[in-house]
Amino acid sequence: MFFLGIAIHGFLLRRVASSATPSAERWAQLNQTVGGRLHTSLPLAASCFSTVNGIPSTPNATECALVQQGYTKPDFRSVHYSAHMLPQWETCQSTVQRCLLNSDDPSDPTAWEDNECWQGAISPYYVDVQSEDDVLAAISFVNETGVQFSIKASGHDYKGRSSFGSLSLWMRNLDSLSYSAEFVPEGGNVTYPAITIGAGVPFEDVYSFAEDNNITVVGGYHQTIAASGGWVQAGGHSILSPIYGLGVDRVLQYKIITLDGVSRTVNAFQNPDLFWALRGGAASTFGVVLESSMLVEPQMSLRVASISFNQTADNARGFLEILVNNSYKWGQEGWGGHMGPASLINVNPLLTLEEAQASVQSAVDYALAQNGTAVVEDLSSWQTFFAKYVESAEAGVGVQTILGSRLIPTDPFFTDDDGQKALVDLMVKMVDTYAVNPYIIQGTPFLYNYTEGTTSVTPAWRNSLWQIGFHENMAYNATLDTMYAQYEIVNNITSWMRELAPNSGAYFNEANPYEPDHEVTFWGDNYATLLELKNKYDPFRLLDCWMCVGWKGAADERYSCYLDISTDY
Numbered sequence: 391m392f393f394l395g396i397a398i399h400g401f402l403l404r405r406v407a408s409s410a411t412p413s414a415e416r417w418a419q420l421n422q423t424v425g426g427r428l429h430t431s432l433p434l435a436a437s438c439f440s441t442v443n444g445i446p447s448t449p450n451a452t453e454c455a456l457v458q459q460g461y462t463k464p465d466f467r468s469v470h471y472s473a474h475m476l477p478q479w480e481t482c483q484s485t486v487q488r489c490l491l492n493s494d495d496p497s498d499p500t501a502w503e504d505n506e507c508w509q510g511a512i513s514p515y516y517v518d519v520q521s522e523d524d525v526l527a528a529i530s531f532v533n534e535t536g537v538q539f540s541i542k543a544s545g546h547d548y549k550g551r552s553s554f555g556s557l558s559l560w561m562r563n564l565d566s567l568s569y570s571a572e573f574v575p576e577g578g579n580v581t582y583p584a585i586t587i588g589a590g591v592p593f594e595d596v597y598s599f600a601e602d603n604n605i606t607v608v609g610g611y612h613q614t615i616a617a618s619g620g621w622v623q624a625g626g627h628s629i630l631s632p633i634y635g636l637g638v639d640r641v642l643q644y645k646i647i648t649l650d651g652v653s654r655t656v657n658a659f660q661n662p663d664l665f666w667a668l669r670g671g672a673a674s675t676f677g678v679v680l681e682s683s684m685l686v687e688p689q690m691s692l693r694v695a696s697i698s699f700n701q702t703a704d705n706a707r708g709f710l711e712i713l714v715n716n717s718y719k720w721g722q723e724g725w726g727g728h729m730g731p732a733s734l735i736n737v738n739p740l741l742t743l744e745e746a747q748a749s750v751q752s753a754v755d756y757a758l759a760q761n762g763t764a765v766v767e768d769l770s771s772w773q774t775f776f777a778k779y780v781e782s783a784e785a786g787v788g789v790q791t792i793l794g795s796r797l798i799p800t801d802p803f804f805t806d807d808d809g810q811k812a813l814v815d816l817m818v819k820m821v822d823t824y825a826v827n828p829y830i831i832q833g834t835p836f837l838y839n840y841t842e843g844t845t846s847v848t849p850a851w852r853n854s855l856w857q858i859g860f861h862e863n864m865a866y867n868a869t870l871d872t873m874y875a876q877y878e879i880v881n882n883i884t885s886w887m888r889e890l891a892p893n894s895g896a897y898f899n900e901a902n903p904y905e906p907d908h909e910v911t912f913w914g915d916n917y918a919t920l921l922e923l924k925n926k927y928d929p930f931r932l933l934d935c936w937m938c939v940g941w942k943g944a945a946d947e948r949y950s951c952y953l954d955i956s957t958d959y
Contacts (some may be wrong), residue, residue, distance in 0.1 A: 412535045412556075417515065423527040427518040431558075432509070433480055433489035434473045435461075439507035442489075449502075461496035462788035464614040467545060468592060471560045472512050474545035475614065478790040478864065479553045481510040482951035483873060490866040493789040501866060511550065511951050513540060513558035519589075520563050525647045525678045528559055532932055533651070538948055540935065541674045543590050543616035548793045549903045551620070551674050551935040554948055559678060561616070564588035566681065567595065569603045573683060575643045577659030584642055586683040587617045601773035606687040608634045611728070612784045618644075618682040620673035624898045625847045627833040627857065629726035629737055630772075635838040638669040638845045640685040648677035649928045667923045667939075670847030670916070672898055674935040676927050692769050693738045693746035695725075696779060697753050699762025701732035706821055710814050712753050713830065718804040721836040721855050723749055728783070729830040731821060732762075735779055736832070743768045790866065794880045794902040795859040796887035797834065797850045797894045804855050816890050820860060824879050829859040848914045850895035858887065859900055877904065877955050898937075904955040908937045 412420075421428035436442050437453035460466025467473035474480050481488035489507035492498040517528050532539050538555035543562055545552060552558075566588035573584035585607055587596060594613035600606060607617075608630045615621050626637020634640065643657040644665070654677075656665045667676055699705070713729050720736070723745075727736025734753055738746055747754075747766045754764040769775045785791075802809030817828040834854045860883060862876045884902045896905060898912040909917040917939070924940035934942050936949060944952060 412531075412537060416531075416535065420517075420527065420531045423531075424517050424524045427520065427524060429471070429516055429518060430514060431472045431512055431516055433507055433512055434467075434470055434477075435489050435491050435502070436507050438491070438502040439489065439505065440502075441506040443507070443509050447507075454502075458491065458496040461491050462493060462786060464612070464784075464787045465594075467787055468614040469562065471516050471518075471542070471558070471562075474547065474553065475787040476548060476791050477788060477866070478792075479545075479547065479550040480512055482508065483953050484870075484951050486870055488866075490790075491788075492866050494865075496788075511553040513553070513555050515556060516542075516558040516560045518563060519559050519561050522647065522653055522680060525559060525680070526651055526653070528557065529647060529649060529651055529678070529932075532557065533649075538934070539932070541678060541933075543619040544592055544614045546612060546615045547620065548791075548900055549936055550952070551672075551938065554951070561619070561678075562590040564590040564680060565595075567591055567599050569599070569605065569686070573642065575657040575659060575683070576655045577657065582642055583686050583688075584683045585686050586681055588681050589616065589618045589679055591617055593617050597773045597776055600686065601689070601771060604689045606630075606690050606772050607684065608637070608640055608687070611780055613781060614787075617684075618679055620899055622682055622684070623668055623670075623675075623679065624672040625670055625851065627831065627897065629728065629831070629833050630739070631833045631838070632721060632726040632836040633724050633739065633838065634687060635835045635840070636845070636847065636851065637684070638847055639835060639838060639840065641669060641682050642685055643683040644668050645680045645682075646677045647680065649930075649932045653680075663923055664927060666844070666846055667920055667927075669845040670913070671920045671923070671939050672912075674933055675924060675938045675940070677933070689771050690739045692772065692775050693741055693743055693766065694769050694775055694779065695727075695734060695736045695738075695746065695750045695753070695764075695766045697735075697750070697757045697762065697764045698733040699757045699760035701827075705760050706731035707814065707818050709753070709756055710817050710828075711810075712756055714804065714810045714814050716750075716752060717832060717855055718800065720749065721800075721804075721832065724837060725749070726832050729832065730827050731817070732760075735783060737775060785861075790864040790868065792862045792864070792876060792880050792903065793859060793900050794861075794884045794887070795857055795896050795900045796884070796891055797848070797854040797896060798856040798858055799850070799853050799891055799894055800836070800855040801853070803891070812890060816886055817858070819886065820883055824883065826860050826862065826879070826883060829861070831857045831859065833857060846913065846916045846920055847898075848895035848912055848916070850893075850914065851897075854894065857897055857900070873953060874955070877953060880904075881955065903936070903952075905937065912937070913939070 437450040487508035492501045539557040540555040542552035572581040593609045608628045622637040724740035803813045820826045920939045
């Protein structure tokens, strides 16, 4: 073993040979240091299998039944370290080594009978982080041994960034929540109403807490997203973002431990360069975030439009035309929401109920003409809306799902007849060619008064009206050829979107895992400065993740389980 060392703040930062393998004694020492919270891990469904990692194992019928019951439930997955919301990131896709149940029927015994369970992409060791000291001990261990490590909260990650490595820091149990009507960022002298959220707290808990305190938190559209994790560090869109900004626009302060073993308060007054980087440069890159403090709004009532009908080959284009033709007006009026070829769930905190009804009347009329349903109503708070509409409409879990997306500029696609037609044509092409529905999010900061240069997300967020996303599902037992075919569809559609809007970008959290030219796509002109800051705060690349800032590249051994997907299109 060898190292090169430099003294930086907390301890001697050392570059250790990557082949270093800690002894059992060294792992035991780490376990003692973290108070017995170092654990070994097995795949979520391991209890169902009779062979686990090549070794005969006795199935546990009781545990297996519990896994079957909770396999597609987000709250079940969120509280188990080895579970990811999209289970392909529990597997080694390139070797098809996995340990999955049939997501269509988790009780289907053919998933485990005559099949072996493999560790896949799940770290064999993890620390159940419950204090700052646990993180400091883990970073010291990584620094001394050279093991690769990752950071995971709820596992709500579409690109596998919280998988892989020999050691994982599981942040889910950093569950503190507090509200201050007069929060002052350290070093500052201005007060803000703000909520401070531990790294593991999911949005369902944040929203419930906000309801109890008569405030509104601008946040994500799924109950298990960790509010202080990758959501707020990589952008963080919300259907309230058109008025109130992205998550990175609203964060006031982070508490983070950087890779030199120093606990830092990061805001506009202390470590401002790192604050800028964390406002868009993404999680698992510059250190381990322990908590974030975010600006909140008073509790607000919302006008909600919920419209849907049965989609056919004949009626999708007409509704998409209505969406494209009206979205610029809707953006000016303050609407945000999720839309598709046969549905719409939008909210508006600015209009009266009468104004809201008039605003969406064309969409209502179209849906009713298709024998659909349409409701435009007034709800008392975000939590009321979330409980009624979002929990039943949010993305499913436990299913292998590939995402792709693109930010769609306001001009010309919502301001010009030719641009509008081109956008509709693209979405119809997705439906007609691959039976893939566009998933439209009107969640860009369209009306938000942004101060130029204060965040590091792609500037494309600031001149776009929509994010168009889409997904492809894979069966739990998909062959390697099938997986390649599914990724090819995602690549093809992504290519069409890039051709439509070549100078735009994509949301790092929800983009094609094999996005070409990812530095420009995710960060634009901000990337060069982000890379400088990566070199400053993590010079030996102790933290590395797929297509993150300073990524070592697909050839690195750590990424051998990703597929060799060509992005030369």
